[in-house]
Amino acid sequence: MLRSIFISLLLLWGSSLPAQLVQEPVSRPQGFTLGVNLAGPLNKLLDGDRTGISFLTRMHLTEDWFFIGEAGFENVSFTKEAYDYESNGTFLRLGLARDMLPEKEAGSMDNILMGLQYGYALQEQTAGRFSVFNGYWDDYHSRVGANTLNTHWAELSVGPRAEVFHNFYLSWQLNLRVVLVSSNSSTLEPYIVPGYGIGDNKVNLGFAYTLEYFIPWKK
């Protein structure tokens, strides 16, 4: 019984081979994109204390493999009852992504990109005033001076990218970010690590909306 099923499956697979062999390979233009990640401005809408933006490029290494580079900044400034906080920082993200779209239609430039990136952020932060409220004895007021810290993280990204106009792409990605090393020596944890997100978390879920313009170098 098992043998007959195996033979049947083999025949079925064999019968589909000629159809696969005659299928024309779809060739796509190669090149690079210049774009902007709108995650920073969208964060500003959700959390007015944050200001940031980043710019990126995606370069074809092969037809399915891309190099990704992104650089940007993110500043945070707020006044709360418990403390005032200010942080200024920049970040860099470098990595590779692969087009996971299984069947490419002729003329279509859409992708499903899955990638792995390395992220690095350099920031300076300070708490110009903080208060610890006792409620019975005297409250405590002090400040935390400026300190500079580095954060390194790894990032897994996945999401679709579509050509909405000729050479003009719109994409979103879901990012899973994991801190590798942080050099913070201060009592104060960063409120936001630029490019990474919430500084308290060792693992962050992030989102990116990107607009890109494609510049072909090989048709």
Added chain:
Amino acid sequence: MKAKHWMGVLLFGSFLWASCSQNEICLSNQHALQSGFYSALALEDKDTLLTEARIYGILPERDPLYDNETVGKLFLPLSFQKDTTAFVLYSGEFMKDTLWFRHSSELKYISRDCGFTFNFELDSVWFTRVFIDSVAIENPGVNYGENFENVKIYIY
């Protein structure tokens, strides 16, 4: 992919993003040591009540934390500024004892929403002996987010 699909994706993404950044709840009264009253006459730990209790901090004198109440457990806030926090305990009008707690403190950052707090380590305790028989430090750490009884006060 059509524009309306993208709009749906963007809306979904925005909702996901917003839902990921919920504010956390900050705990209050986390710098108060917790103590319970136990019978000094029992052979094993047996909780008891202090009647007509009036308890207030001293050095300098503060308003009463408990005023003419019957209490089995106390929350006694520790001072951020000093390494010794003292309390006067009255039971009724005339029975009076004093407790001194010596402690060290460490400034800790809690979170981006809650800011800073002090964690304490109880070092030693002194007391007068009118209705208090003895005092035992069970858990010396008075830390944010923990809910332990730190001190047992044995009374007659």
